[in-house]
Amino acid sequence: DTGVSQDPRHKITKRGQNVTFRCDPISEHNRLYWYRQTLGQGPEFLTYFQNEAQLEKSRLLSDRFSAERPKGSFSTLEIQRTEQGDSAMYLCASSSDFREQFFGPGTRLTVL
Amino acid sequence: GENVEQHPSTLSVQEGDSAVIKCTYSDSASNYFPWYKQELGKRPQLIIDIRSNVGEKKDQRIAVTLNKTAKHFSLHITETQPEDSAVYFCAASRRAGGFYFGSGTKLNVKP
Numbered sequence: 696d697t698g699v700s701q702d703p704r705h706k707i708t709k710r711g712q713n714v715t716f717r718c719d720p721i722s723e724h725n726r727l728y729w730y731r732q733t734l735g736q737g738p739e740f741l742t743y744f745q746n747e748a749q750l751e752k753s754r755l756l757s758d759r760f761s762a763e764r765p766k767g768s769f770s771t772l773e774i775q776r777t778e779q780g781d782s783a784m785y786l787c788a789s790s791s792d793f794r795e796q797f798f799g800p801g802t803r804l805t806v807l
Numbered sequence: 808g809e810n811v812e813q814h815p816s817t818l819s820v821q822e823g824d825s826a827v828i829k830c831t832y833s834d835s836a837s838n839y840f841p842w843y844k845q846e847l848g849k850r851p852q853l854i855i856d857i858r859s860n861v862g863e864k865k866d867q868r869i870a871v872t873l874n875k876t877a878k879h880f881s882l883h884i885t886e887t888q889p890e891d892s893a894v895y896f897c898a899a900s901r902r903a904g905g906f907y908f909g910s911g912t913k914l915n916v917k918p
Contacts, residue, residue: 736911793839798843
Protein backbone atom coordinates (compact mmCIF):
# COMPACT_ATOMS: atom_id res chain seq x y z
CA ASP A 696 0.00 0.00 0.00
CA THR A 697 1.62 3.24 -1.12
CA GLY A 698 -0.92 5.53 0.54
CA VAL A 699 -0.70 7.44 3.81
CA SER A 700 -0.45 5.15 6.82
CA GLN A 701 -1.03 5.84 10.50
CA ASP A 702 -0.18 3.90 13.61
CA PRO A 703 -1.84 2.87 15.83
CA ARG A 704 -5.32 2.70 14.37
CA HIS A 705 -6.90 2.71 17.81
CA LYS A 706 -5.63 3.91 21.17
CA ILE A 707 -7.39 3.71 24.51
CA THR A 708 -5.72 5.51 27.38
CA LYS A 709 -6.49 6.80 30.83
CA ARG A 710 -6.82 10.47 31.57
CA GLY A 711 -3.45 12.01 32.38
CA GLN A 712 -1.39 9.60 30.29
CA ASN A 713 0.75 10.63 27.34
CA VAL A 714 0.13 9.21 23.86
CA THR A 715 2.07 9.39 20.60
CA PHE A 716 0.78 8.76 17.10
CA ARG A 717 2.77 8.20 13.94
CA CYS A 718 2.03 9.15 10.34
CA ASP A 719 3.90 7.94 7.27
CA PRO A 720 3.02 10.10 4.25
CA ILE A 721 3.20 9.18 0.59
CA SER A 722 6.95 9.05 -0.03
CA GLU A 723 7.29 11.84 -2.58
CA HIS A 724 5.04 14.26 -0.67
CA ASN A 725 6.83 17.09 1.10
CA ARG A 726 3.74 18.50 2.85
CA LEU A 727 2.13 16.83 5.84
CA TYR A 728 -0.94 17.86 7.82
CA TRP A 729 -2.60 16.78 11.05
CA TYR A 730 -6.35 17.16 11.61
CA ARG A 731 -8.71 16.17 14.40
CA GLN A 732 -12.21 14.92 13.65
CA THR A 733 -14.96 14.41 16.22
CA LEU A 734 -18.17 12.53 15.56
CA GLY A 735 -20.49 14.35 13.18
CA GLN A 736 -17.99 17.09 12.39
CA GLY A 737 -15.54 17.87 9.64
CA PRO A 738 -11.79 17.58 10.17
CA GLU A 739 -10.27 20.49 12.10
CA PHE A 740 -6.82 21.66 11.09
CA LEU A 741 -4.14 21.18 13.75
CA THR A 742 -0.74 21.70 12.15
CA TYR A 743 1.20 21.62 8.88
CA PHE A 744 4.75 20.70 7.89
CA GLN A 745 6.63 21.46 4.72
CA ASN A 746 9.56 19.06 4.76
CA GLU A 747 10.79 19.15 8.36
CA ALA A 748 9.60 22.68 9.09
CA GLN A 749 6.41 23.18 11.07
CA LEU A 750 4.91 26.17 9.27
CA GLU A 751 1.51 26.53 10.87
CA LYS A 752 -0.08 25.57 14.15
CA SER A 753 -3.75 26.01 14.98
CA ARG A 754 -4.94 27.78 18.10
CA LEU A 755 -6.69 24.46 18.82
CA LEU A 756 -3.30 22.95 19.54
CA SER A 757 -2.71 23.58 23.22
CA ASP A 758 0.67 23.34 24.90
CA ARG A 759 -0.08 19.68 25.63
CA PHE A 760 0.16 18.89 21.91
CA SER A 761 3.41 18.69 20.01
CA ALA A 762 4.21 17.47 16.53
CA GLU A 763 7.48 16.71 14.83
CA ARG A 764 8.72 15.68 11.45
CA PRO A 765 12.42 15.27 12.12
CA LYS A 766 13.69 14.11 8.74
CA GLY A 767 10.94 15.44 6.55
CA SER A 768 9.42 12.00 6.16
CA PHE A 769 7.25 10.49 8.91
CA SER A 770 5.65 12.65 11.58
CA THR A 771 4.64 12.11 15.20
CA LEU A 772 1.89 13.81 17.18
CA GLU A 773 2.20 13.63 20.95
CA ILE A 774 -0.50 14.54 23.44
CA GLN A 775 0.65 14.97 27.03
CA ARG A 776 -1.61 14.64 30.07
CA THR A 777 -4.57 13.52 27.98
CA GLU A 778 -8.06 14.77 28.82
CA GLN A 779 -11.42 13.26 27.95
CA GLY A 780 -11.97 16.12 25.51
CA ASP A 781 -9.01 14.85 23.48
CA SER A 782 -11.03 11.81 22.41
CA ALA A 783 -11.35 12.04 18.63
CA MET A 784 -10.08 10.67 15.35
CA TYR A 785 -6.67 12.09 14.50
CA LEU A 786 -6.16 12.23 10.75
CA CYS A 787 -2.93 12.75 8.89
CA ALA A 788 -2.77 13.89 5.26
CA SER A 789 0.00 14.56 2.78
CA SER A 790 0.35 16.41 -0.48
CA SER A 791 2.94 17.37 -3.05
CA ASP A 792 1.56 20.88 -3.50
CA PHE A 793 -1.11 23.11 -2.02
CA ARG A 794 -3.93 21.16 -3.63
CA GLU A 795 -5.11 17.58 -3.21
CA GLN A 796 -4.42 16.12 0.22
CA PHE A 797 -4.43 12.35 0.63
CA PHE A 798 -5.68 11.20 3.99
CA GLY A 799 -4.56 8.32 6.14
CA PRO A 800 -7.00 5.97 7.89
CA GLY A 801 -6.72 7.89 11.15
CA THR A 802 -5.96 7.02 14.75
CA ARG A 803 -9.02 6.83 16.97
CA LEU A 804 -8.17 8.01 20.49
CA THR A 805 -10.40 7.21 23.44
CA VAL A 806 -9.51 8.81 26.78
CA LEU A 807 -11.19 7.15 29.74
CA GLY B 808 -12.35 33.17 13.16
CA GLU B 809 -12.27 31.95 9.59
CA ASN B 810 -14.48 28.99 8.80
CA VAL B 811 -16.66 27.18 6.27
CA GLU B 812 -20.43 26.80 6.68
CA GLN B 813 -22.08 23.80 5.01
CA HIS B 814 -25.76 23.04 4.39
CA PRO B 815 -27.77 20.92 4.68
CA SER B 816 -26.47 18.65 7.40
CA THR B 817 -28.56 15.75 6.10
CA LEU B 818 -30.04 15.16 2.66
CA SER B 819 -32.27 12.33 1.58
CA VAL B 820 -33.07 11.83 -2.11
CA GLN B 821 -34.61 9.16 -4.26
CA GLU B 822 -32.30 7.22 -6.56
CA GLY B 823 -31.98 9.08 -9.86
CA ASP B 824 -32.73 12.48 -8.37
CA SER B 825 -30.18 15.28 -8.03
CA ALA B 826 -28.50 16.39 -4.81
CA VAL B 827 -27.08 19.83 -4.08
CA ILE B 828 -24.83 20.76 -1.15
CA LYS B 829 -23.89 24.37 -0.47
CA CYS B 830 -20.96 25.95 1.33
CA THR B 831 -19.91 29.45 2.28
CA TYR B 832 -16.38 30.45 3.24
CA SER B 833 -15.06 33.52 4.99
CA ASP B 834 -11.31 33.65 4.31
CA SER B 835 -10.76 35.90 1.30
CA ALA B 836 -7.35 34.26 0.79
CA SER B 837 -8.92 30.86 0.03
CA ASN B 838 -8.23 29.94 -3.59
CA TYR B 839 -8.75 26.18 -3.75
CA PHE B 840 -11.95 24.34 -2.87
CA PRO B 841 -11.97 20.52 -2.69
CA TRP B 842 -14.88 18.23 -1.91
CA TYR B 843 -14.32 15.02 0.01
CA LYS B 844 -16.51 11.94 0.37
CA GLN B 845 -16.23 9.94 3.57
CA GLU B 846 -17.89 6.56 3.92
CA LEU B 847 -18.54 5.15 7.36
CA GLY B 848 -15.30 4.19 9.07
CA LYS B 849 -13.15 5.19 6.11
CA ARG B 850 -10.80 8.04 5.30
CA PRO B 851 -11.98 11.15 3.39
CA GLN B 852 -11.39 10.86 -0.35
CA LEU B 853 -11.29 13.69 -2.87
CA ILE B 854 -14.09 13.58 -5.43
CA ILE B 855 -13.73 16.93 -7.18
CA ASP B 856 -12.03 20.27 -6.68
CA ILE B 857 -12.07 23.77 -8.13
CA ARG B 858 -9.63 26.67 -8.15
CA SER B 859 -10.68 30.26 -7.64
CA ASN B 860 -10.03 31.26 -11.26
CA VAL B 861 -12.68 28.82 -12.48
CA GLY B 862 -16.44 29.19 -12.06
CA GLU B 863 -17.54 25.65 -12.75
CA LYS B 864 -16.07 22.19 -13.16
CA LYS B 865 -17.76 18.94 -14.10
CA ASP B 866 -16.71 15.31 -13.87
CA GLN B 867 -19.34 12.87 -15.11
CA ARG B 868 -22.26 13.05 -12.64
CA ILE B 869 -20.52 15.49 -10.29
CA ALA B 870 -20.14 19.23 -10.76
CA VAL B 871 -18.93 22.06 -8.58
CA THR B 872 -19.69 25.77 -8.95
CA LEU B 873 -17.89 28.68 -7.34
CA ASN B 874 -19.04 32.26 -6.83
CA LYS B 875 -15.94 33.99 -5.52
CA THR B 876 -17.66 37.34 -5.07
CA ALA B 877 -20.31 35.86 -2.82
CA LYS B 878 -17.88 33.32 -1.32
CA HIS B 879 -20.25 30.48 -2.13
CA PHE B 880 -19.51 27.11 -3.68
CA SER B 881 -21.75 24.14 -4.32
CA LEU B 882 -21.60 20.44 -5.16
CA HIS B 883 -24.12 18.99 -7.58
CA ILE B 884 -24.62 15.26 -8.00
CA THR B 885 -26.96 14.17 -10.77
CA GLU B 886 -28.61 10.77 -11.31
CA THR B 887 -27.81 9.75 -7.75
CA GLN B 888 -27.13 6.10 -6.98
CA PRO B 889 -27.25 4.22 -3.65
CA GLU B 890 -23.43 4.05 -3.65
CA ASP B 891 -23.38 7.86 -3.48
CA SER B 892 -24.65 7.55 0.10
CA ALA B 893 -21.92 8.93 2.38
CA VAL B 894 -20.89 12.08 4.24
CA TYR B 895 -19.65 14.86 1.99
CA PHE B 896 -17.33 17.62 3.20
CA CYS B 897 -16.54 20.88 1.48
CA ALA B 898 -13.26 22.59 2.23
CA ALA B 899 -11.45 25.84 1.52
CA SER B 900 -7.70 26.37 1.48
CA ARG B 901 -6.10 28.23 4.37
CA ARG B 902 -3.65 31.05 3.65
CA ALA B 903 -0.74 29.28 5.38
CA GLY B 904 -1.56 25.67 4.47
CA GLY B 905 -4.19 23.05 5.20
CA PHE B 906 -7.93 23.36 4.79
CA TYR B 907 -10.97 24.66 6.64
CA PHE B 908 -13.60 21.93 6.44
CA GLY B 909 -17.36 22.25 6.59
CA SER B 910 -19.31 20.23 9.13
CA GLY B 911 -20.44 17.68 6.56
CA THR B 912 -23.62 16.60 4.77
CA LYS B 913 -24.92 13.09 5.27
CA LEU B 914 -26.42 12.06 1.92
CA ASN B 915 -28.83 9.15 1.85
CA VAL B 916 -29.89 7.88 -1.58
CA LYS B 917 -32.95 5.70 -1.30
CA PRO B 918 -33.26 2.88 -3.86
